[in-house]
Amino acid sequence: MQYIDVVFSCIFGAVLYSVIHIPRWLWIWILVIAIIKIINVISGFICKRRLMVEHTIMNKVTGFMLFILPLTFVFIELKYSAVVVCTIATFAAIQEGHLIRTGREIV
Secondary structure, three states: OOOOOHHHHHHHHHHHHHHHHOOHHHHHHHHHHHHHHHHHHHHHHHHHHOOOOOOHHHHHHHHHHHHHHHHHHHOOHHHHHHHHHHHHHHHHHHHHHHHHHHHOOOO
């Protein structure tokens, strides 16, 4: 179930790419978030000897924001709404990495 988020994000990105123009700076930001998430998985494997993806509240908020993002296109320009979503996603990824590396697990 943990990898469904990755599949959803890839499909979401492919659909968005075909429908709207996504600025280069936003692609770079998304790539940085993905790299942080990959580092988290690798460090979780190194520390715990298992693949770890923490389902924190912020990760759930990020998923919800990604879900409603297309609904905002009519009212808010992508460059503004994407900043909010990417900021939350960046914080969630950093928090997840911190929890994995400090040994704290979400119950």
